Amino acid sequence: MSQNRRVWMMGAAAGALAVPASAERVNALRLKFDIESKVPPTGVLTPQPFPPEVTAALASGALELRVRYRFPLAERDMLSVQVYLVPPNAPYPLPQLPPATDQSTIAYFEMEVYNLLTVDKPNASVAMAGPIVLTTVSPFGSLNGVLSYLNFQYLPGPPLRFRAVFGGSTGFISTNAPAGVGTLEWNYRMP
């Protein structure tokens, strides 16, 4: 059980909310999103490079790096992060994600959200952080236990748009995209 799980909501929704400390609980954050971003080669920082064939394909433009962030998972305060490769002309967002075990997926992990920070002015933004609790595939070995984070800005629209989608696993990889597409819903209630 984490002692420092907390939620800060600034702006119109001012106030600090205490969040129960078990991921088994349903989505108390009442936030739901599904965001896909195209990460340019200049947007990746990692001390351990991707496999050479991946690096070469990204540099030549033969493949494109995408990251998909989905929250919550099965009504729990969990974030999934899937890093995968597609041809440059693939639909955006990809309607059907490849399986985490597909060779086009180079990383898939799930983070338990311990902290959430959200502001609505001057830019509506969301940040979340917590430890990775499941690694299905990763070029860096298991990331279980590593603190992960996601930070993005959204423009409610319509159409809803995302800017500055930054995510990563501390000490292993940072993927940074200027924009993203997808859905976001506040006050989401589970079915």
Next chain:
Amino acid sequence: MAAGAGLASLALPSRARATQFAQRYELACEMNSSFAFLVDPPTNNLVPHPSIADRVRAGTLRQRLRMEFPYFGDVLRNLAYYEEPAKPLSAANVVPAGDPRILIEIFTDVTSVLVKKDPLLHFVMTGLIVGNPSSTFFGDLTSRMMVLSAAFDPADSTRMRMAVSGTASSHVLGAQTGVGVLKIKEGDLV
């Protein structure tokens, strides 16, 4: 750490709350900056101040990142600045406010800290920016969100392995080599 000059303009939170993290954590690190990602337009080109641009191009000044916490209260100071390559990286280096070598200086009121020692010493800080008085590169970032993620070398906890700091509106800066100290004065580890 003592607060420097030029902080009077910071938009400190109006709520009068006690510090939550300053008593628990102390961070000072300095790194060779290797990564800059700007959102609009998407680029990795940070333009140095015209007064030092020639020296940067000539390689006699190189960009560094510094993080200092607590600068005062629960405020984190994030700094990108230029220094002569021969000057050693040190967590103890002092870069005064208003120094013309400063490229970006951001003060953030930290609202959450997660720290873990396993599998390597690392942490994530989030907060709201209360001012960036010494940098005009991105305009006023007050009230924007800031995230800092950093890890230390598993074999030597005085060496930094990777650090990334960014705001969900303008930029991310990163570095992969450097030195630093993170003191954990009381619990609250994940």
